[in-house]
Amino acid sequence: MERLNSKLYLQNCYIIQENERLRKKAQLLNQENQALLSELKQKLSKTNSKASATNTIPDLNLSSSASTTSAANSTEP
Template sequence: MFVTNLKESPFSLSLSSTCFLSQTEMEKVNSKLYLENCYIMKENDRLRKKAAILNQENLALLGQLRQKLAAAATAAPIPDLNVSSAASAGATPSSKSNK
């Protein structure tokens, strides 16, 4: 059994209720909590390994994207979209303002 929230855990006990448990009951609860902790640590380890693999994949994809963008930039220059169509047709903004 894997419990993500210890407040929802059937094994969690408040401090006031622990005073009324016998030693064998406490050992039983402690054993269950220990097993739950082992499951959590195993799941964390699995997720950590998966995150490392995904990070490596992301870095590889980023490298490929950078190579493609660099190749595309050298193959054809990207037009400047901030230049108005009038300026590209030969009129400059300064010549319009002088009239």
């Protein structure tokens, strides 16, 4: 019985250590997530201020060929 208690105690200690490690990792990931969210909000804010200054909707397409094609199509009669 005492051997079983010792074994369970050691398992419990291991679980506590692993829990602490995972808690620290989750905390770091949360901090990174908050930093990325803040960066995204700043970029969106800059994009929105530029768009409102020129009264245009920003093109979210990353390829320049798509915006070139749409510009060429808009000049056709």
